[in-house]
Amino acid sequence: MNVGEYGVVFVFGSSYTLTGYSDLILTFTKPSGAELVASGADVTINAAERTTTAGVFAGNTYALYTFADGDVDEAGVWSVRLTFQDTGIQLISLPATFTVLE
Numbered sequence: 001m002n003v004g005e006y007g008v009v010f011v012f013g014s015s016y017t018l019t020g021y022s023d024l025i026l027t028f029t030k031p032s033g034a035e036l037v038a039s040g041a042d043v044t045i046n047a048a049e050r051t052t053t054a055g056v057f058a059g060n061t062y063a064l065y066t067f068a069d070g071d072v073d074e075a076g077v078w079s080v081r082l083t084f085q086d087t088g089i090q091l092i093s094l095p096a097t098f099t100v101l102e
Contacts, residue, residue, distance in 0.1 A: 001067075001072060001098070001099075001100050001101070002072075002100065002101045002102070003072055003073060003074065003075050003100060003101070003102055004072065004073075005067065005072050006067050006068055006069040006070070006071060006072065007066060007067070008066070008067045008072075009064055009065070009066050009067075010026070010064070010065045010066070010067060010080075011050060011052050011054070011057065011062050011063075011064055012026060012062060012063045012064075012065075012080060012082050012093075012096065013054070013055070013057045013061060013062045014061050014062060014063065014082060014084075014093060015061070016061065016084070016091065017060050017061055018045045018060055018061065018062075018063060018084060019045065019060045020086065021084040021085060021086045022085060022086045022087070023039060023040070023083075023084070023085040023086070024039065024043040024044075024045070024063050024082065024083070024084050024085075025037060025038070025039040025043065025082070025083040025084075025085070026038045026039070026043050026063060026065050026080055026081070026082055026083075027080065027081050027083065028078055028079070028080045029078065029079045029080070029095075030073075030074045030076075030078055031074050031075070031076030031077060031078065032074055034074075036071055038065045042065060042066075043063050043064070043065050044063070044064045044065075045060055045062065045063055045064070046059065046060070046062070046064060047059040047060055050062060063082055072100055074100065075100050075101060075102040076099070076100060077097050077098075077099055078097065078098055078099070078100055079095040079096065079097045080095065080096055080097075080098070081093050081094070081095050081096075
């Protein structure tokens with residue numbers, strides 16, 4: 001991924017089945033420490049199996065976010081965490097990292 005790109009679908013795999021959670025939040029931390037928070041209708045799950053360069057994800061075990069124009073504005077190593085919430089429960093994933101090129 002490069003600075004300035006958009007329309008790119010980000011796939012975040014989870015070891016949990018994500019169906020039934022009322023809110024999914026992807027928190028991206030940019031190299032500067034600024035955060036990009038995606039939630040609500042912007043973060044979706046899919047019942048179909050999905051194959052990516054990072055591997056194969058079973059249906060309902062990954063969250064999807066499509067980067068919008070202006071989201072990817074810093075080069076360097078980004079991190080991302082998935083928070084899933086429902087009544088009486090909140091789970092936060094371990095962070096994953098990826099590199100954005102200039």
